Amino acid sequence: MDWAVVTANAPLLIKGLITSLKLAAVAIALSFPLGCLVAIGRLSHRAWLSMLCGGFVNVLRSNPLILILFWFYFLMPILIGKSINDLTSILCAFVIFFGAYFGEIIRSGIQSVGHRQIQAGLSSGLSYRQTMQHIVLPQAIRAMLPALTTQCILVLQGTTVAYVVGYDELLHTTAMIAERTGRPTEMYLTVALIYFLICYGGSLVARKFEKVQGR
Amino acid sequence: MRYEFNWGMLTQPPYSEWIIDGVWTTFHLALICWVLALTLGILIGVCRVTNSRILRFFGTAYVEVFRNIPLLVQLFIWLFVIPQLLPEEFSSWWNRLDAVPYWTAVVGISFYTSSRVAEQIRSAIMAIPQGQFKAALSTGLTPFQMYRYVIMPYALRIIIPAITSEFLTTFKNTSLALTIGVMEITATTRKIEAWSFRGIEAYAVASLTYVLTTLLVIALMTWLEKKYHIPGLIKRDTGHH
């Protein structure tokens, strides 16, 4: 084994890592609000809205991420009428896909707060919106933090899928280096270690949230 | 939007043959991986709750390693790295196999999924009241018998939702095998798109495969749960899909 290959290509690896992290961060920043909307839609009293959001979530969770990526990669230029860059298609796919997953987490977080707290809020003269804002959501967010953290880790793991459309995130960068230098063992083991450290660290944070929540 | 639909092409060879092959590959790949993952996962899950510190450590390490590395990275390692690290005789046997990408995918997806199953088994076992363990042991059963006859049947009923949801996750994960050359349904439809430029029709077939399978499996799961329901047991909501 020749680990010098890793150190020699460290700058490229770091660049790939930053690209992956940026991609994950933007995907989370956009899909989380979408998830909130979807969750609220699913909990709505209007049947059509509830079914629409429910359908959205179920369809998206039935499809693999890679297929959703292909859909957007193929469809978006046609829909928009002109060619757009890779990143936009990839981001759209990620945001829609993870929006559904975040939506589920948020919905069950809200439902975990329990209808009696809502009754307590309403019976003291607060409007439904005020009750949600001051009583339900603060508690729901606290309850959801472990699951949300885990989902963020899954988003980061999901960025590797962008490899299939040639986007130069970490895995793609690694693959290129491995091919160029003929040293796949060192490269892939290194990248596995990098992902492991980040994701394991994230899971420890999630566990911390879970303990704190037991108050 | 300018697009000419041509759904008819899907029923013509060669596309129709490719689709049938692709769907079939997806199914048997998913099933083999799922069965292997269940077997391995149950063993590891039990390891994590035994009294032996060594076994517990091993189980935890196993789960953490396979959970925190993206599946795609794991597939690449199985494809490129492991053959290099193994002894000569094994590598040459492996490389002479008929469908190296396929079996690599089997190994990769099975190990990954087994770590998830192990976690679910662990939570199911921990959800079983302590008294059950004590009662079983006090009637003279060995730990192995206790797990085999008392604990596992109980735990398995609790995790029917989780196990079926794990099958669906595995079914979707087979799509990643396309990166190492397996012609499952997503790879097939991508090929159809490349040949015919009719992406919507092609990808619709893939999506339909996944969505219909999901609906079928969920219906099956609901039926199974009703059939094997333990009266008085509160059903756990796993939340996963």
Add this chain to the structure above:
Amino acid sequence: MTQPIIQIKQVSLAFDQFKALDGVSLSVNKGQCIVICGPSGSGKSSLLRCINGLEPFQSGDIWVDGVGVRGCKNLPALRLSVGMVFQHFELYPHMTVLENLTLAPIKAKGMSQSEAKKLAMHYLDRVGIADQADKHPARLSGGQQQRAAIARSLTLEPKAMLFDEPTSALDPELISEVLQVMRNLAKDGMTMLVVTHEMGFAREVADEIVFMDHGQIIEQAPVTTFFGAPRTERAKDFLQKILGKI
């Protein structure tokens, strides 16, 4: 003749096939303390939830201080006239006791922070837990939490108070401190509608007892009459079971 604070007329409530309330009528006058008792599932709690519009009933109507509940366009405003105390207290766990009390006055009544705080502290003092104001509910005992919940409703200065089994979730030794607060409230003239199994409290504090079963009012009588000479078999039966335990 002054209008009753709460007027319930022929109210019926059904969940799917189950009839929770069946033609219930009741009047609560100012300053009265009425206790509702009866077996589980008799509709007592559902009735309370209909009064402040938490449960939408299908027929009949309820008037709170002259305002009809059924067609009410502004339920939040109506709920300011009638406070509710829950069996499981339902304090908001993520806020301090003081914040629990000041939330609605500020948001629903538009009070200023300082006004609300002054009012809240006054009522916390009245129920005897002014020193717990800055603690989170989890740090208080069950009895203290329920007293805080009562103070939370009082801070809105309602015309009437609804109590839904306020002591059922409390450990026995904590029940008396809550009953004492309720006793004082009744003495000070608060209009109260209380669902409870505490017959000692009912005998001492209530003006009238209402006995419900299967969604209907079976018997309604002044306290002495109800305990001394219950008219219906079911009421007699129920009393025997409850009092036989003591």
